[in-house]
Amino acid sequence: MLFTNQINELMDEVEDLIQGRFKEVDRIVDVNQWKVIQAFRHHKISDFHFAGSTGYGYNDRGRELLDEVYAEAFGAESALVRPHFVSGTHTISTALFGILRPGDELLYITGRPYDTLHKVIGQPGDGKGSLQDYGIGYNEIPLLANDNGVDWESVERHMNRHTKVIGIQRSRGYDWRASFTVEEIGEMVQRVKKLNPEVIVFVDNCYGEFTEVMEPTEIGVDLMAGSLIKNPGGGLAATGGYIAGKQKYVELAAYRLTAPGIGAEVGAMLGTTRSIFQGLFMAPLIVGQAVKGSIFAAAMFEKLGFETKPAWTEKRTDLIQAIRFSSSSHLITFVQGIQMASAVDAHVVPEPWDMPGYEHPVIMAAGTFIQGGSLELSADAPIREPYIAYMQGGLTYSHVKLGVMTAIQNMRDQGLV
Template sequence: MDRYLWYAARGISREVFALSEQAIKLAEEPFSRVDLIREKRQLDVLAAFEKARVSESAFIAKTGYGYDDAGREQTEAVFAHAFGAEDALVRLQFSSGTHVIATCLRSLLAPGDEMLIVTGKPYDSFLPTLGRIENAKDGSLVNGAQQSRQSLSARGVKIRQIDLLGRGYPDLDAIGACIDPATRIVYIQKSRGYSDRRALLVEDIRSIVDTVRSVSGDVIVFVDHCYSEFVEMTEPPQVGADLIAGSLIKNPGSGIAPSGGYIAGRAHLIEEISEGMTAIGVGRHIGPSLGQSRLLLQGLYFAPTVTASSMKGAIHLALLFSLAGYSVTPEPDEERGDIVQIVHLGTPEKLETFCQAIQSAAPVDGFVTPIPAPMPGYDCDIIMASGSFIQGSTIELSADGPIRPPYDVYVQGGLTFENARLGAMMALERIRQPAPKY
């Protein structure tokens, strides 16, 4: 049987197919590491369902206020156990990771408090929520726009930033020196955003936690966990982080959860955030599941396996493009802290072509041609490819990048390895073709 014929039907040349086959052979060791993580974390999730005593009653729809919503309560218990946390909030009403994180920060920070960002410049679309960062090179990281009265700095919160060291490791000495009595939150962005720095590992977070605790036992260590769930053997709360937060249209939703976000961590902080999320006095007790708990639970149940497929897709992509002569970040055999793979393409034409190829490999909207366009929160046009069952889902195969030097593409997701592999092959095939002459 000539397996190449399956791919030839999608326009893949013999040469690109052979490079992909070679990449898979070279991926044997990193694939085996991913499989070990998947096996352990899948068992962790199953144990979380058992501890939470999930029953069919969780699938009954609640409406209105949502009082005594069994589905919501069981779902939150499962998430807490799965992430090694004391408690969790899981709500369909959260629309993005930024929405979840903004809710946490607004709930926990009061005028006069300080937030210390210890992983360098945050991702672009989060900057308007922060407002003014005191020691940023440009003074303000909202691209010169007028700050919203809703931003943290406009509400009297002082925000400072510590850059990562040259190789992307946390500057522990600077972190320890910068914590003062006003410091309420040490903020960690685990994933890379639109930068080529390494994603932090859980062990990096442990070292930050230990440094913070050596100075103060009262500071909250908060981790933006988007793109990082189930990528490693353990999660940040298991090494002392006080809070993590993320989106259900990323890793923990498996392309099944229709929307939503989660927060997991210390029980007293979860209660405080719940009052900021809704209102004091009702807190977490309102907010109906609207009959969606089954989908949220199913998404979490499949998350370790789907995340593993995404990780294998990223490793194959890195190897394939490395064999074709491109620089990639992270390297194929590098330990990974998120699901994102960067390919350094070098030109806007290649960036557009790459994203268009990924779109054409999608099960939904595969006939659509993505083009660069303005996007709120960014200082340049962005091109995004995402033919997903859930709008904006980045655990499904997707690719995007800012139309600015060095023209890197950021690739993530893949509900199945086969889809991720095909997308990578189609992208390489397309960018190897000579540009049309006009």
């Protein structure tokens, strides 16, 4: 791939600029890598734990220890880690259906959640088996317009005796805002627990794992969920998700995944155990590579005059790098450039389409080894104003750098930069 001298010079300038930030990322990688290894060592993981199970999967010691290793690595009482979760949305849905009952209310305090969760929440009487179809109430508190912080006055007004679960989305989703740090989530926990000590605090942790040295379950969150084809799968888990938190809530989620009385005691792993264990081992390093790529992308596009969130100088708490463009042409050309740099399906040209679970046409670059694996380099965006692209992932920093430079070259070839 050939780039213009101007793009190569910009790359050199940016890489010199961001070296200090890379050292900060390396320190986070070390803390998380050692934390994961310590969990493996504590539970005496051996190669015979990687053997697959079939049928009911009774007495699958590898599966049981996988749950325990995840729980320790995330500072939680318990965890449920399974290839049977088909996506992050499915995992979150399982957690919410596990802990909510008819007459309860789910209150999201971080604004409207990610698009794919809207159908899970649903409408009363929609006949689709959504939360509201089962008589579970729902409300959401928009973030404050001035600083995108939580509107605590509205939270206090809306919390009531039916409010069973407080929902928090750690990552920005398709919003032009900062993602919430673990420290900020901890402050949210303290405030809602003062209003009602019995309320359950749930966090959608997708894209956030291992980007900081602590996880939400280490600072008081009752339950959280995420996808294995994002951060914690390390690029090796072919499917699956995890739920972690207090043991009683994880158990309820397990009953929802399988059936009451069965819970986490069954579930054939079908040869996936090794890759899920190894993916967790690799995850701190691979997440660090992706975070470095996001810092590089932010600095490159800022130098070209585009607005980014987070800026390259800002603290990172997830993988997502948002870049604001001035037109749909800029947006589409950028995403197509990311696809051009892929190792898989580089010859495919993404176009906007009506993707299931989304409310606007979406364009997605996803030249990945794992379908939908967003720890791998990918980019997507709804085609709506403001025109914001969301780039995430990268199994190696070098690949992210190639993707960013290819996207810039593609935009330059189209006369857009």
